[in-house]
Amino acid sequence: MSRSQQTAGPRACTFRVVSNEPLCRDHLRLKLSIADFPPAAPGQFIHIGPPAAPGEDAGAGQGCCGSATGDIAPFLRRAFSIGGMCEAGGEQVLEVIYRVVGAGTRWMAGLRPGDRVDGIGPLGGRFPFPPPGGQAWLVAGGVGLPPLQWFARLLHRSGWAPVVFVGARSRELLPLRLDETGGQVRAEALPGIEVVVATDDGSMGHHGSVVEAVQAHADRQCLSQSDLTVYTCGPEGMIRATARFCAGWGVRCFVCLERAMACGIGTCQSCAVPVRHAEDEDGWRYALCCTDGPVFDASEVCWDR
Numbered sequence: 001m002s003r004s005q006q007t008a009g010p011r012a013c014t015f016r017v018v019s020n021e022p023l024c025r026d027h028l029r030l031k032l033s034i035a036d037f038p039p040a041a042p043g044q045f046i047h048i049g050p051p052a053a054p055g056e057d058a059g060a061g062q063g064c065c066g067s068a069t070g071d072i073a074p075f076l077r078r079a080f081s082i083g084g085m086c087e088a089g090g091e092q093v094l095e096v097i098y099r100v101v102g103a104g105t106r107w108m109a110g111l112r113p114g115d116r117v118d119g120i121g122p123l124g125g126r127f128p129f130p131p132p133g134g135q136a137w138l139v140a141g142g143v144g145l146p147p148l149q150w151f152a153r154l155l156h157r158s159g160w161a162p163v164v165f166v167g168a169r170s171r172e173l174l175p176l177r178l179d180e181t182g183g184q185v186r187a188e189a190l191p192g193i194e195v196v197v198a199t200d201d202g203s204m205g206h207h208g209s210v211v212e213a214v215q216a217h218a219d220r221q222c223l224s225q226s227d228l229t230v231y232t233c234g235p236e237g238m239i240r241a242t243a244r245f246c247a248g249w250g251v252r253c254f255v256c257l258e259r260a261m262a263c264g265i266g267t268c269q270s271c272a273v274p275v276r277h278a279e280d281e282d283g284w285r286y287a288l289c290c291t292d293g294p295v296f297d298a299s300e301v302c303w304d305r
Helices: 103-109 142-157 210-220 236-249
Strands: 011-022 027-034 045-049 062-064 074-076 078-081 084-088 091-099 116-123 135-141 163-168 194-199 228-233 252-256 272-276 284-288 295-297
Touching (some): 045 091, 078 091, 084 142, 135 236, 210 236
Antiparallel strands (some): 011 027, 011 116, 045 116, 062 074
């Protein structure tokens, strides 16, 4: 991603927890409020952790894990895509959707309204818009949904008619509040936007993978490949399958990748992504997911490395 696709520079900040509630069996939605967060865009992320203890460096990227007030072992901040941002009461409210998988997210699950969260943001680059008059399909799996749902709402407000594909193992694991009234799927977080659901066990929507649902939807559409842009975020296997399908169909695809990020600002070099680079003698080089991404043109990623 070029620097021109990035927005405002990041800064250290302290958020206040507005709410922290379950969305489904495995996923929770955390809302964080701050008075003066820099402008941000879908695709960008924040790096968050517990407040630094008195005398500690709040920008060191470390916090402690356990209850919101307990004293526990240090851990590095975690990177989370921004799933939405709006103004309320003169402050910016950011949304994060997460799944409890380890020490950091267990700490997050214990947060209550009024608790403080330290962070850095906004980080990374944004999704590029599709061409004027073009179509946008957004393909999400699990916690890959947050940046895409924010982007879908922005596209909808800007005059596009995006289609959002959401996949999960079963209905109870979909990180969306859904309504099937009248035979159509509607999502509370995506008002007025077409939603296509796929579940591995067939408990809702297409019985199979979300990429298969995209393929089935494509078979029913009469559209020019040049009019369509696909955006995807989620498990890497799903992202790779979506990228392969788009390459075979001749459709441009942008991927939002996930990597472990110890710093989030390009210092630790831990989030390397192999990308094509014509000027290198081997034809490729490493980019950093945190500063060069996390959004990449799928055709530029070396998926076989």
